[in-house]
Amino acid sequence: MIDPDGFRPNVGIVLMHEDGRVFWARRVRRDGWQFPQGGINSDETPLEAMYRELQEETGLLPRHVEVLGATPGWLRYRLPPHAIRHRDRLVCIGQKQVWYLLRFRGSDADLRLDLTETPEFDGWRWVHFWYPLEHVVTFKRTVYARALAHLAPMARDVAGSHAIPEPAAASAPLRSGHAPRR
Numbered sequence: 001m002i003d004p005d006g007f008r009p010n011v012g013i014v015l016m017h018e019d020g021r022v023f024w025a026r027r028v029r030r031d032g033w034q035f036p037q038g039g040i041n042s043d044e045t046p047l048e049a050m051y052r053e054l055q056e057e058t059g060l061l062p063r064h065v066e067v068l069g070a071t072p073g074w075l076r077y078r079l080p081p082h083a084i085r086h087r088d089r090l091v092c093i094g095q096k097q098v099w100y101l102l103r104f105r106g107s108d109a110d111l112r113l114d115l116t117e118t119p120e121f122d123g124w125r126w127v128h129f130w131y132p133l134e135h136v137v138t139f140k141r142t143v144y145a146r147a148l149a150h151l152a153p154m155a156r157d158v159a160g161s162h163a164i165p166e167p168a169a170a171s172a173p174l175r176s177g178h179a180p181r182r
Contacts, residue, residue: 006093006182007076009040012147013052014101015058016155020129020163023104025121034136035144036120038098043168054136057120059112065102069154071087075099077143099147101154102117112116112147124164128162 002008013036015023027035035107038053040046047067054060074096083092113121127135129148148169156164 001040002090002092003096006091007074007096007153008094008142009046009074010037010095011040011046011053012037012075012099012143013050013054013057014096014103014147014151014155015054015060016068016101016129016158017104017126018158020155020159021126022132023111023130024124024125024127024132024135025057028119028122032137033132033163034140035132037095038120048101050098050100056116057113058124059115060106060110064104064106064110066105068103068158069151070100070101070132071147071150073098075143075146077140081137085158097147099151101151103158114141129159130167133167166179 015036017023023035024033025036036053037058038049038057040049044052051062054065073095076096078094078096079092084091092170111124113119113124129152133141133148134142145167152164152167
């Protein structure tokens with residue numbers, strides 16, 4: 001499903017530990033890392049798509065998370081020119097996303113990247129809340145910054161301002177979680 005402007009409706013998921021660290025995953029057969037995200041089917045609400053994508057990409061069920069909030073409206077990013085498939089019937093020039101902040105209520109053992117025939121990720125770790133801004137692919141940085149800035153106050157309500165500082169102070173040394181898992 002692509003809208004008339006060429007954007008594919010999508011959800012993004014910021015899965016946060018109680019201490020403010022967020023789930024960061026490595027794309028299969030690539031060196032790129034990102035938050036879980038995925039398309040919204042025509043018969044789904046964004047919330048339904050979020051729960052489906054969460055299970056497909058991380059193995060987590062609704063009982064493993066608590067929804068803390070979402071971005072209002074759509075946040076958009078454009079694909080780089082080399083990633084646009086001009087031969088497709090409907091040309092997708094980018095994604096329009098609703099981002100969800102989830103509090104992780106499970107254990108690390110609940111995270112399973114291998115539950116589908118074509119997994120999205122082959123490794124993961126917990127990283128500082130602002131870490132993704134400097135480490136996601138360049139064309140997604142603006143949408144990540146907007147999503148995290150909107151979700152940060154909700155994250156602070158859970159983890160505290162010491163764990164989620166203002167973005168200018170976020171360049172402090174990172175507290176890493178797990179090494180990538182396979």
